[in-house]
Amino acid sequence: MVDTLAEPTEKQSAAFHLKGSLFTLTVIQLLRSDMDAFAKQLREIIAQSPKFFAHAPVVVDLSAIDKQINDIDFIELNRELRFNTLVPVGVRGGQNKLHDQAKAAGLAVFPASKAEDFRVEKNKTQPEKKAAPVVKATSSAKLVTKPVRSGQQIYARGGDLIIVSTVSHGAELLADGNIHVYGTLRGRALAGVNGDDNARIFCKILDADMISIAGRYRLRDEKEDKMPQHNVQILLKDDQLEIAGFE
Amino acid sequence: MAKIIVVTSGKGGVGKTTTSAAFGTGLALRGYKTVVIDFDVGLRNLDLVMGCERRVVYDFVNVVNEESNLTQSLIKDKRVSNLYILPASQTRDKDALTKEGVERVLNELSKEFDYIICDSPAGIEKGAQLALYFADEAIIVTNPEVSSVRDSDRILGILASKSRRSENGQEHVKEHLLLTRYSPMRAERGDMLNIQDVTDILAIPLIGVIPESKAVLQASNAGVPVILDKLSEAGQAYSDVVGRFLGEERPHRFINAQKKGILSRIFKTKEEETV
Ligand SMILES: Nc1ncnc2c1ncn2[C@@H]1O[C@H](COP(=O)(O)OP(=O)(O)O)[C@@H](O)[C@H]1O
Ligand SMILES: [Mg+2]
Numbered sequence: 082m083v084d085t086l087a088e089p090t091e092k093q094s095a096a097f098h099l100k101g102s103l104f105t106l107t108v109i110q111l112l113r114s115d116m117d118a119f120a121k122q123l124r125e126i127i128a129q130s131p132k133f134f135a136h137a138p139v140v141v142d143l144s145a146i147d148k149q150i151n152d153i154d155f156i157e158l159n160r161e162l163r164f165n166t167l168v169p170v171g172v173r174g175g176q177n178k179l180h181d182q183a184k185a186a187g188l189a190v191f192p193a194s195k196a197e198d199f200r201v202e203k204n205k206t207q208p209e210k211k212a213a214p215v216v217k218a219t220s221s222a223k224l225v226t227k228p229v230r231s232g233q234q235i236y237a238r239g240g241d242l243i244i245v246s247t248v249s250h251g252a253e254l255l256a257d258g259n260i261h262v263y264g265t266l267r268g269r270a271l272a273g274v275n276g277d278d279n280a281r282i283f284c285k286i287l288d289a290d291m292i293s294i295a296g297r298y299r300l301r302d303e304k305e306d307k308m309p310q311h312n313v314q315i316l317l318k319d320d321q322l323e324i325a326g327f328e
Numbered sequence: 329m330a331k332i333i334v335v336t337s338g339k340g341g342v343g344k345t346t347t348s349a350a351f352g353t354g355l356a357l358r359g360y361k362t363v364v365i366d367f368d369v370g371l372r373n374l375d376l377v378m379g380c381e382r383r384v385v386y387d388f389v390n391v392v393n394e395e396s397n398l399t400q401s402l403i404k405d406k407r408v409s410n411l412y413i414l415p416a417s418q419t420r421d422k423d424a425l426t427k428e429g430v431e432r433v434l435n436e437l438s439k440e441f442d443y444i445i446c447d448s449p450a451g452i453e454k455g456a457q458l459a460l461y462f463a464d465e466a467i468i469v470t471n472p473e474v475s476s477v478r479d480s481d482r483i484l485g486i487l488a489s490k491s492r493r494s495e496n497g498q499e500h501v502k503e504h505l506l507l508t509r510y511s512p513m514r515a516e517r518g519d520m521l522n523i524q525d526v527t528d529i530l531a532i533p534l535i536g537v538i539p540e541s542k543a544v545l546q547a548s549n550a551g552v553p554v555i556l557d558k559l560s561e562a563g564q565a566y567s568d569v570v571g572r573f574l575g576e577e578r579p580h581r582f583i584n585a586q587k588k589g590i591l592s593r594i595f596k597t598k599e600e601e602t603v
Contacts, residue, residue, distance in 0.1 A: 227500075228531050230485030231478055247531045249481045267529070 106170065107134070107239060109162075110142040114150050116157045127165045135275075137239075139167045140191060141183075143175025153179055155186035222258070229254065229268065236274075250290060259283065265309065271298070272315075282315040287324070297322055330438040333445050334463035336487075338479025340450030342471045343508035346544055348447035349377045350555040350563075351467065354570030356411035357555075360442040363402065366416035367459035368449040369424055375415040378405065379551025389417040392429035398436055407556070412441075422455050434462050452482050462492050465502040468532065471509045472521040477529055480505075484530065504535035506569065511540045512585040523583060536569035538562050539582040 111119070127134055139162055146153070155172075162169045171189030172180065180190045222241035229235060229244060231251030236242075242256035245263045252268035254260050258280055260272045265286040273280030273295040280294055288309035291300050299322050301308065313324050335348045345368070352364035365388060366374035375381040380403045386396035391414070405411035414437075417424065437444055448459035460466060466487055470480040487501045488494055494501070507526055515522040527534055543560030547553065555570075557563040561582045568578040 227488060228484070230488065231481040233485045233489070247529075249529065250478060251481070252485075264531075265528070 106140045107137045107167075108140045108142050108173075110145055111153070112145050114146065114153045116154050116161065119158065120161045123161060123165050127167075135166050137167055138170045140170060141172045141188075143172055143179055143183075144193060146175050146179070148176060151178060153182060155183050155188060159186055159188070223256075228264075231268070256280070269293075278317045278320075284310075284313055284315070286311055287313050287315075292322065294322060330441040330444045331465065332434060332438075332463050333443060333465045333467060334448055334460040335445060335467045335469060336448040336456060336460050336483050337450070337469040337476070338452055338456070338483040339471070339476045342469050342476055343538065343544075344450075344469050345374050345377050345447055346548065346554065347467060347469050347506060347508065347538075347566075348374060348445050349548075349553040350566040351570060351573075352443070352445040353378075353405075353408055353411060353553040354555045354566060355443050355445075355573075356405070356408045358570065358574065359410065361410045361412075361440065362443040362445065363412040363414055363437055363441050364445040364447060365414040366447050367425070367455065368447060369416045369420050369455065370418065370422055371416070371449070374447050375403070375413060376551060377548045378413055378553060380405070380413055380415070381551070384415045387415045387417040388433075389420045389424045391433050392425055394429075398433070407552075422449075425455075425458055427458060427461065430458060431462065452479070452486060456483070457486060457490055460487055460491055460501075463487075463501050464493070465504065467504050467506050467535065468530070469506050469508055470526060470530070472507060472511075472515060472523075472526055474521070477521065477526055480530055484532065503532040504573070505530055505532045506536050506538065507534065508538040509540045510537050510583070512583055516585045534580075535572050536565060537580055537583050538565045538569075 113119075141158065143153075159169050169188060171191050172183040173191035174193040183190060222243050223235070223237035225235060225242070225244045226246060228246045229248045229252040231249045234253040234255070235244075237256040237258065237260075239257050241258040241261065242254055243261045243263075244254065247264040248254060248262055248266045248268045248270070250267045254262075254268065254270045255274050256272050257275045257277065258272070259282065260270050260280075261283045262270070263285050266282075266284050266289045268289065269291040270282050270284075270289060271291075271293040272282050274293075276295050278295040282292055282294065286309050289301065291298055292315050293299070294315065294317050297317060297320065310324065313326060315322060315324050317323070333351075335344045335351065337344050345366075348364050352362050356362040364374060364378070367388070368374070369389060375384055383403050386401040388401070390396040391398055391401045401414060403413045403415065405413065434444060446459045446463065449455040460483070468480050468483060470476050484503065487503065491501050493499065505527065507523060510523070511520065514520045523534070523537060539561050541554075541560060541562035543557050543562050544554050547557050547560075547563075554560060554563050555566040558567075565582055568581065571578045
């Protein structure tokens with residue numbers, strides 16, 4: 082992660098520091114310039130999982146747009162995204178002529194992607210395959226190989242969180258998707274924090290302060306769960322948290 | 329280039345200063361030119377434990393603020409050659425040290441010394457963060473109790489995210505767990521955590537276990553680092569730590585509760601009388 086850009090000379094009066102950082106953004110890959118088709122599909126997707134996309138920053142990928150196309154109505158695109166609670170921040174890829182139009186509509190231009198994006202799919206309600214845009218996220222699961230210590234918090238936005246180490250008491254894991262811990266989980270783990278009730282927590286050794294899926298949670302002392310437990314998964318069944326083994 | 333080692337813990341009173349004095353002395357006894365720096369500004373007790381409090385004229389804060397130079401401020405140990413102490417100030421407030429100043433002093437010391445030992449203040453705030461910032465290796469001093477283990481865990485998190493090495497994306501600070509004030513009998517009775525409990529939670533390599541021992545208090549009252557008390561269990565355990573740090577194989581000692589048979593009752597060791 083780049084966290085560079087020197088701080089300004091430390092005067093008492095400085096109003097801000099400049100910092101650089103990397104973020105995970107949702108990418109909408111535009112396949113056609115037809116704004117009506119775009120609006121229709123977008124509304125369908127948002128209706129299926131409103132919480133999942135609420136106020137998510139969005140980058141529009143133009144690399145799949147036909148080279149013959151000279152105009153995209155970015156003003157309309159912006160309006161449609163905002164109407165559906167998304168926050169457009171910029172475009173990437175595609176032709177330079179489109180970039181100028183995007184800039185004129187107040188969007189930033191990001192460099193074209195090198196990495197393979199992954200497809201965001203909610204297993205509950207499969208989006209129809211036929212229509213125009215495909216919603217993607219720019220990075221796959223978040224992988225952590227060092228212990229997560231007390232006081233630390235790790236959030237995997239838009240995907241899974243994989244910890245190949247221990248998670249201490251007082252540490253907190255958050256993921257929009259599943260959480261996998263290949264060590265002992267002693268802290269808190271919250272999967273499906275944006276409302277995905279199909280999310281699960283998988284755990285080599287479960288000794289957690291708190292577990293939660295899609296807002297339903299359970300504290301250590303509740304229900305006298307015998308801890309630690311080995312090789313378990315936690316899932317929602319009939320709206321209840323269930324700690325289960327593997328078949 | 330010296331290797332910089334921070335002795336830290338989060339929690340206070342767990343044995344950081346005792347360890348800094350013993351470990352620094354142990355390295356010097358092995359022939360390495362070693363300086364122990366007291367980062368605990370305002371409290372100043374490293375010099376007491378090392379028995380040089382009456383020789384303090386200028387201190388670490390003076391050097392950092394360029395009010396004195398290193399030669400004026402470094403105290404050469406009277407017993408062990410190669411051993412130097414840079415004491416803390418008793419009069420200054422905690423914020424008297426600056427990062428830039430500390431860096432300059434460490435760079436200067438680095439040219440001359442093999443090892444620089446930084447005795448950290450308690451806590452996880454500014455003072456403790458400054459003591460660990462420049463470290464290459466860290467000795468995490470932990471007592472076998474829940475609050476101490478928790479604080480050690482937090483310090484490990486800070487080492488992993490707020491040290492110079494982590495900020496520069498260099499190789500991680502090498503971490504060593506030192507369990508101190510360990511009482512095998514109380515651990516066996518379940519009155520305190522046992523070694524396995526602590527290593528499970530902190531998940532870093534164990535460099536040694538120092539038993540709870542009256543010899544430690546006696547040594548610090550006398551101003552003699554306990555490692556020089558070669559008859560004491562704590563002193564021997566600290567020698568083992570230095571050996572392991574230098575790459576030697578040393579089995580852990582003094583970690584099992586002794587069953588008191590007739591013979592051991594007759595042939596009481598010095599240690600058992602004093603504990
Ligand atoms: N192994 C030990 N056995 C008995 N007492 C100890 C041991 N280690 C440290 N102590 C005592 O604990 C107190 C705190 O030790 P100190 O080294 O000053 O801790 P810190 O620097 O972490 O605050 C001192 O009174 C010291 O003599
Ligand atoms: Mg101390």
